[in-house]
Amino acid sequence: MQRVEAEIKRLVDECGYDEVTRLFNMLSGGKRLRAKLILKIAQESKDAALLAAIVELIHAASLLHDDVIDEADTRRGKPSVNATEGSKTAVMLGDILYSKGFTELVGFDKAVAQTIAASVTALSKGEMMDVKMAEDFNADEQKYLDMLYLKTATLIEAAARAAALLVDKDADAHALYGRNLGLSFQIIDDILDITSDEATLGKPAMNDFVEGKCTLPYIYLYHALNDAEKERLVAAHGKKIDADESAWIRQKMDENKTIEKSFALAQKLSAQAQEAVAEDVELVGILDTMIKRSY
Amino acid sequence: MQRVEAEIKRLVDECGYDEVTRLFNMLSGGKRLRAKLILKIAQESKDAALLAAIVELIHAASLLHDDVIDEADTRRGKPSVNATEGSKTAVMLGDILYSKGFTELVGFDKAVAQTIAASVTALSKGEMMDVKMAEDFNADEQKYLDMLYLKTATLIEAAARAAALLVDKDADAHALYGRNLGLSFQIIDDILDITSDEATLGKPAMNDFVEGKCTLPYIYLYHALNDAEKERLVAAHGKKIDADESAWIRQKMDENKTIEKSFALAQKLSAQAQEAVAEDVELVGILDTMIKRSY
DSSP: OHHHHHHHHHHHHHTOOHHHHHHHHHSOOTTOHHHHHHHHHSTTOTTHHHHHHHHHHHHHHHHHHHHHHTTOSEETTEEOHHHHHOHHHHHHHHHHHHHHHHHHHTTSOHHHHHHHHHHHHHHHHHHHHHHHHTTSOOOOHHHHHHHHIIIIIHHHHHHHHHHHHHTTOOHHHHHHHHHHHHHHHHHHHHHHHHHSOHHHHSSOTTHHHHTTOOOHHHHHHHHHSOHHHHHHHHHHTTSOOOHHHHHHHHHHHHHTTHHHHHHHHHHHHHHHHHHHTTTOHHHHHHHHHHHHOOO | OHHHHHHHHHHHHHTOOHHHHHHHHHSOOTTOHHHHHHHHHSTTOTTHHHHHHHHHHHHHHHHHHHHHHTTOSEETTEEOHHHHHOHHHHHHHHHHHHHHHHHHHTTSOHHHHHHHHHHHHHHHHHHHHHHHHTTSOOOOHHHHHHHHIIIIIHHHHHHHHHHHHHTTOOHHHHHHHHHHHHHHHHHHHHHHHHHSOHHHHSSOTTHHHHTTOOOHHHHHHHHHSOHHHHHHHHHHTTSOOOHHHHHHHHHHHHHHTHHHHHHHHHHHHHHHHHHHTTTOHHHHHHHHHHHHOOO
């Protein structure tokens, strides 16, 4: 990962504007999940570190714009760039990182470059769907999963596929692995938003629902409720909810085991991912750790 | 140009999200200067229309984000997307168009793709410099021209260079042409902001200066003034100015011929551009029309 960090630094410095370097250095690097995945899959390729750096720049750009769109004040436990430097700066920095990433991508084989580039269109589209869907209560599981795939799984899927292409491994198997890793990661994130306490989350529990996001436990709950209860759930959607209401939702979720059902889907997706790359112990291990994670 | 419009429509539809098509159709296509330039230079290439469509998508994306950053209410005489649909939607639509443009770009030769992609990093950097520079009175001509080059000339330069590469014409000569076309176009735009009336501009005259943008006539003026006058000019920068103050600035500009001096630079850059592509009557003609334009 040191080589990846060095490549990231080089690319940012190559933008040739000290303001960009200063702003970029304010960002928390995060877990570098996508970079680690690329290195694991394509470690024998001399281009793996550069590809990993490009994907991390693109990911950083997408988070900068996400935080503007979601008006998020924090990111990875630090104040977000839009909170400290303003939305405009976050938009501009995101544009610079996106285009620098794309520029470097052009040096790769067309199949690799196309895979990563197309996933960025998909993730931007997913972001737009997420915002649109938050306007109303969405009870459609497939519509939710389609959006989740675009918004949070496509870049991981593309990273895994591109890395496999670099070293002539099975591209489809690795793409499936990346896709399901991304999906199950996000489903667990959505569950933790409900089950963790405010101290662990750094924000109130059930914040997703307050922001209008109907994640799987809410979608499953909706279909398990009677008409009057459905109405009560929909009425609570997209606004601040008091303790009574959140306790009622939580109780109904427990009665109807909607969190367990959501977790079962994450496990099923994880198992499919593990099956796709069964011969690779390390990739299988990543999913084990992920599925067991708690904050 | 019909083929370009058809390609643009195809690329937007390929994003596969009706909300994107709906929003894109709200945009005014503008003059399609970059597309026309590509077609003129590379008309015999079968890829010219696609390249032109890609560059127009990228240009549209950059304008969407520009308007968010400048909080502009109108664009090409129509309400801007950020004004009617909100800043978030404008950011997301811009991201989708950028990434779709980049994805299609990957199909071109590396030199062509790299040229266009790198210019987007440059223009995003230019946008950030423009915003930063508007915070204070900037009296540095070179610094202003460097920013102008990045913000408004690089994509035109890249379009001309890439088109020349498509048909094996002199890439450097065409790049110089595009660069100077972009620069002189913008310098004349900056002059018109001072010399045109509100009815013609659709906004008050001297709006640039009110927004903090010290264009060439102001920079030249600063250096021509005595210390007390300099102070008065700097004091008026970046805020609403009353009729007395704007009349004084205009009178001082006339006395010191700073508009003429700015226009002379635009003419000089145009002449260099015409010289670079002297054998191409049509390209020479574009500049003649442009330098004589009035609103």
